[in-house]
Amino acid sequence: MIPMVYTVYGFAVFFLVAWVCLWLIHIMALSYSKWKLYRTVDRSPPELPYPGVSILKPLTGVDPNLESNLETFFTLDYPTYELLFCVEDERDEAVKVVNGLLHKYPEVEARLFVGGSRVGVNPKINNMQPAYLSARHPLVLVSDSGIRMREDALLDMVQQMQSREDVGIVHQMPFACDAEGFAALYEKVYFGTTQARLYLSADFLGINCHVGMSSLVRRVALDEVGGIAAFGEYLAEDYFMAKALVERGWRLRVASLPALQNCGTRSVGGMQARLARWARLRIAMLPATALLEPLSECLPLGAGAAWAAGVLLSAEPLPFFLVHVLAWFLLDWLLLRTVQNGSLPFTKVQFLVGWVWSEACAPLVLATALLRPEIEWRTRSYRLEWGGRAHELKPKLKF
Numbered sequence: 001m002i003p004m005v006y007t008v009y010g011f012a013v014f015f016l017v018a019w020v021c022l023w024l025i026h027i028m029a030l031s032y033s034k035w036k037l038y039r040t041v042d043r044s045p046p047e048l049p050y051p052g053v054s055i056l057k058p059l060t061g062v063d064p065n066l067e068s069n070l071e072t073f074f075t076l077d078y079p080t081y082e083l084l085f086c087v088e089d090e091r092d093e094a095v096k097v098v099n100g101l102l103h104k105y106p107e108v109e110a111r112l113f114v115g116g117s118r119v120g121v122n123p124k125i126n127n128m129q130p131a132y133l134s135a136r137h138p139l140v141l142v143s144d145s146g147i148r149m150r151e152d153a154l155l156d157m158v159q160q161m162q163s164r165e166d167v168g169i170v171h172q173m174p175f176a177c178d179a180e181g182f183a184a185l186y187e188k189v190y191f192g193t194t195q196a197r198l199y200l201s202a203d204f205l206g207i208n209c210h211v212g213m214s215s216l217v218r219r220v221a222l223d224e225v226g227g228i229a230a231f232g233e234y235l236a237e238d239y240f241m242a243k244a245l246v247e248r249g250w251r252l253r254v255a256s257l258p259a260l261q262n263c264g265t266r267s268v269g270g271m272q273a274r275l276a277r278w279a280r281l282r283i284a285m286l287p288a289t290a291l292l293e294p295l296s297e298c299l300p301l302g303a304g305a306a307w308a309a310g311v312l313l314s315a316e317p318l319p320f321f322l323v324h325v326l327a328w329f330l331l332d333w334l335l336l337r338t339v340q341n342g343s344l345p346f347t348k349v350q351f352l353v354g355w356v357w358s359e360a361c362a363p364l365v366l367a368t369a370l371l372r373p374e375i376e377w378r379t380r381s382y383r384l385e386w387g388g389r390a391h392e393l394k395p396k397l398k399f
Contacts (some may be wrong), residue, residue: 120232
């Protein structure tokens with residue numbers, strides 16, 4: 001048997017190596033964000049016309065910001081695009097909102113698709129399938145209902161796509177619009193620190209980090225793998241879509257402008273349920289996530305590294321841990337300011353409260369994901385198999 005002392009030293013070395021790696025990732029993300037984000041969009045006339053874009057907007061229900069969010073897509077600064085709105089049920093209140101905007105902007109090419117087409121268990125794919133088949137342009141932008149678009153965001157994404165012929169997907173990094181309340185603070189802190197750190201470092205290292213809430217895809221590349229219908233058996237269709245394209249030699253790129261989430265019904269509980277749902281998806285796709293993900297969080301990583309430093313270096317664990325937390329906090333503040341591209345809509349004290357809340361809740365969110373494996377999305381429930389395939393527990397609609 002291996003003596004206990006070697007086991008202890010082995011764990012200590014593991015924690016210190018993980019600690020060094022995460023700090024390198026932290027520094028990498030901050031440096032890369034300053035180079036990657038908010039680069040000036042080239043508005044000079046192109047040598048060749050920009051390709052047309054078909055924008056798919058899957059909708060379910062109405063929140064207070066839906067109309068203003070959708071309206072930003074009617075005023076995009078881009079020469080040729082069409083808007084394809086998708087709803088499952090003609091009685092959905094979103095139909096009235098869309099029809100009002102169609103009447104307000106008759107000069108914009110836009111259509112409404114009602115009913116969907118069942119090609120799998122993923123309700124988003126089912127909802128978009130008829131619109132995807134009817135899309136007229138070589139580029140397809142899949143954009144969630146809660147996204148608010150800057151007028152130059154589509155131009156930025158297309159220019160990233162046109163930079164290389166082998167770029168198959170350009171996706172925006174998730175972020176959040178400014179809003180009032182603690183839930184909005186929590187959302188902005190999470191997406192501007194934890195999510196941004198992993199997203200940016202993964203993009204820099206060439207790792208698939210694709211989140212499909214605002215994602216531009218080459219139609220020819222997507223059709224090579226069967227179109228969006230090929231991913232109807234997955235709930236994390238964005239990850240598997242990117243994986244399929246990368247396996248065929250296509251590249252992924254992150255746009256320079258983040259995706260601005262602007263849902264009008266924010267809540268702390270809703271945010272945590274959302275994070276738990278994403279954690280369940282990651283665990284089903286990559287089971288090692290359950291073991292390694294806690295080490296990406298400030299508090300568990302700092303506690304483990306402080307213990308390891310005491311074992312290997314005879315350091316005082318408490319001062320080590322406190323310095324670690326302070327340095328992590330300061331770098332997160334700098335990263336969030338970079339992702340925000342300017343002053344934050346809250347004070348440093350408010351950021352501290354939101355940051356502590358986000359970091360303290362992270363282990364609890366992961367524990368919830370492990371203890372309750374079912375996925376709940378709106379009024380539906382799913383169970384995941386290893387590998388990411390899903391089964392609906394309570395089918396709702398028949399197409």
